[in-house]
Amino acid sequence: MQNTRQKPRVVILGAGFGGLTAAKKLADFASVTVVDRHNFQTFLPLLYQVSTAGLAADHVAHPIRGALRKTDVQFQMGSPVSIDHDKKSLTLDNKQVLDFDYLVVALGSANTDFGIPGVVEHALGMKSVHEATTIRAKVMRSFEELCSNQNDSVFSISVIGGGPTGVEMAGAFAELVRGPLKNDQARAAERIQINLIEAGPRVLPMFSNKLSEHAKADLEKLDVKVYTNTAVKEIKADSIATQDGKTIESEITIWAAGVRGEPAASILNLPIVNTRIDVEKTLQVKKYPHIFAIGDVAGFTGKDGRFLPMVAPVAMQQGRWVAKQIKRLSTQQELKPFKYVDKGSMATIGRHKAIVEVKKFRLVGIPAWFAWLFLHLFYLLGGRNKIGTIADWTWNYVTFDRGNRHIMDSV
Numbered sequence: 001m002q003n004t005r006q007k008p009r010v011v012i013l014g015a016g017f018g019g020l021t022a023a024k025k026l027a028d029f030a031s032v033t034v035v036d037r038h039n040f041q042t043f044l045p046l047l048y049q050v051s052t053a054g055l056a057a058d059h060v061a062h063p064i065r066g067a068l069r070k071t072d073v074q075f076q077m078g079s080p081v082s083i084d085h086d087k088k089s090l091t092l093d094n095k096q097v098l099d100f101d102y103l104v105v106a107l108g109s110a111n112t113d114f115g116i117p118g119v120v121e122h123a124l125g126m127k128s129v130h131e132a133t134t135i136r137a138k139v140m141r142s143f144e145e146l147c148s149n150q151n152d153s154v155f156s157i158s159v160i161g162g163g164p165t166g167v168e169m170a171g172a173f174a175e176l177v178r179g180p181l182k183n184d185q186a187r188a189a190e191r192i193q194i195n196l197i198e199a200g201p202r203v204l205p206m207f208s209n210k211l212s213e214h215a216k217a218d219l220e221k222l223d224v225k226v227y228t229n230t231a232v233k234e235i236k237a238d239s240i241a242t243q244d245g246k247t248i249e250s251e252i253t254i255w256a257a258g259v260r261g262e263p264a265a266s267i268l269n270l271p272i273v274n275t276r277i278d279v280e281k282t283l284q285v286k287k288y289p290h291i292f293a294i295g296d297v298a299g300f301t302g303k304d305g306r307f308l309p310m311v312a313p314v315a316m317q318q319g320r321w322v323a324k325q326i327k328r329l330s331t332q333q334e335l336k337p338f339k340y341v342d343k344g345s346m347a348t349i350g351r352h353k354a355i356v357e358v359k360k361f362r363l364v365g366i367p368a369w370f371a372w373l374f375l376h377l378f379y380l381l382g383g384r385n386k387i388g389t390i391a392d393w394t395w396n397y398v399t400f401d402r403g404n405r406h407i408m409d410s411v
């Protein structure tokens with residue numbers, strides 16, 4: 001049997017896309033401990049389907065211990081509270097002290113409000129399963145109130161942020177209203193208005209102009225009111241004030257407009273640039289050659305001089321790369337710079353409505369929608385989650401219904 005002390009000791013903070021990918025690759029030659037505040041990984045790309053009643057909440061969560069069962073990787077549920085850089089040790093909130101030869105920081109990102117008043121008080125975030133079920137409960141409770149108060153007033157749900165999360169969410173809400181809620185109580189459903197508000201000139205700015213226009217047209221077919229060039233000035237309890245002096249009624253406001261590097265990273269006393277950890281091309285943290293940062297929390301500059309986007313493929317590619325780098329370091333080899341391979345983008349707007357762009361190749365409509373479904377299913381962790389998701393999607397597709405409309409936050 002191999003002596004485990006001769007293996008490099010690696011601690012990974014965060015068991016998301018980057019952290020778990022790195023852990024599985026490192027397991028072959030290192031003694032690895034993964035730390036996360038949750039005992040499950042969240043599949044964030046499908047979270048919006050939980051908040052819009054398309055998927056059961058536990059289909060997007062996968063136990064970390066289950067993901068690591070076939071490896072020797074250890075798991076600690078907890079959060080870092082302090083670091084001793086001289087001793088190379090980390091203390092967690094559960095009092096555990098972890099000594100390491102190499103540290104990988106993969107703590108992800110958090111919502112940011114850009115200093116806009118009212119975001120924290122009145123908008124709902126979309127970064128966790130808990131937040132997704134809170135949104136679902138709030139929407140479904142409001143629908144019940146609309147069913148009991150039969151008048152003609154309009155009830156508005158606004159999603160702020162025209163990136164993939166905002167677009168997918170607005171489309172999914174519109175389908176929830178036009179399908180299941182209309183079948184439950186048509187008069188109440190007809191009074192619900194869905195808004196999508198974007199500060200820039202177009203939605204999905206990472207796609208070409210043509211596809212971005214296509215997505216906007218798809219949203220409008222679903223009766224989503226799309227506001228572009230509309231920067232939010234303040235969010236109030238039941239309305240949104242915009243920079244150009246408009247007031248948009250909004251009883252439920254969802255914030256999908258901005259993310260920043262996870263603030264917990266500051267506990268580690270590492271150099272931060274624009275909310276993300278400052279890294280070299282090798283993914284090593286500047287001035288800390290035995291510490292690496294990957295994924296959303298890493299401020300890695302791409303070819304265009306800008307930070308790489310906060311997307312899962314970046315985190316996974318960096319997770320694989322960091323394992324190679326640690327192997328190189330522990331065998332006295334030279335490190336190589338990380339290069340991101342952009343494999344394209346996709347977003348779905350609703351049933352049979354999606355866009356895919358891979359360099360100059362573009363796909364829209366039904367084939368793009370099936371490509372989106374297949375890819376998300378492929379990357380979803382865990383056989384149980386895949387089967388549950390296929391079951392929910394098939395049910396939704398065949399019946400035009402959504403079986404997860406429960407309000408489960410009350411006694």
Ligand SMILES: Cc1cc2nc3c(=O)[nH]c(=O)nc-3n(C[C@H](O)[C@H](O)[C@H](O)COP(=O)(O)OP(=O)(O)OC[C@H]3O[C@@H](n4cnc5c(N)ncnc54)[C@H](O)[C@@H]3O)c2cc1C
Pocket residue numbers: 013014015016017018019035036037038040041042044045046047048078079080106107108109126127164165262264294295296297310311312313315
């Ligand atoms: C709603 C939503 C939809 C998205 N949709 C897409 C999409 O369709 N396609 C795409 O490519 N990307 C999408 N993204 C972005 C993608 O999910 C992220 O880029 C990716 O998760 C980054 O991986 P990561 O490993 O850096 O961080 P994460 O996957 O977020 O993992 C970070 C981990 O760190 C843990 N953590 C954080 N703070 C602490 C702490 N203090 N103590 C202990 N543990 C901590 C968290 O619990 C988490 O498990 C979406 C993001 C969101 C929020």
